[in-house]
Amino acid sequence: MITVTHTNILYDEELRLRESAGGIIRVNVEGHALFGDDRPGGTETGKGENIVCAAVSFSALNLVKSITMIAGIRPEYTVREGFLDLGINIKELDEEKNKTIRVLLESFIIGILDMQGAYPDLIAVRFKTEN
Numbered sequence: 001m002i003t004v005t006h007t008n009i010l011y012d013e014e015l016r017l018r019e020s021a022g023g024i025i026r027v028n029v030e031g032h033a034l035f036g037d038d039r040p041g042g043t044e045t046g047k048g049e050n051i052v053c054a055a056v057s058f059s060a061l062n063l064v065k066s067i068t069m070i071a072g073i074r075p076e077y078t079v080r081e082g083f084l085d086l087g088i089n090i091k092e093l094d095e096e097k098n099k100t101i102r103v104l105l106e107s108f109i110i111g112i113l114d115m116q117g118a119y120p121d122l123i124a125v126r127f128k129t130e131n
Contacts, residue, residue, distance in 0.1 A: 023091030071100040
């Protein structure tokens with residue numbers, strides 16, 4: 001099972017970023033095909049799982065690279081086998097970068113939710129808040 005957890009990010013037809021908890025928002029992806037050197041991979045464990053893992057891995061890495069290249073932010077992130085953790089302090093962003101982050105996050109969330117809809121037995125998506 002691939003689990004995508006959004007912390008201090010809420011999505012219900014509209015993206016909302018919660019600025020409590022020091023303004024830190026997080027995207028955490030576990031159980032997918034990322035390796036420490038950013039190469040997608042994985043082993044075939046069932047029909048469709050390998051392609052789903054690759055799609056989640058690509059989407060997660062694309063989010064990190066898009067934040068860096070499009071928003072001009074160097075986010076804090078960790079990538080290792082089967083795990084990605086991305087954190088951004090939105091309180092430190094100016095209005096333009098905040099808008100860009102919102103668009104990139106919403107695009108990522110829409111894609112992940114679409115994949116979850118197609119593969120509900122392989123992908124879990126969670127939204128949680130911290131105080």
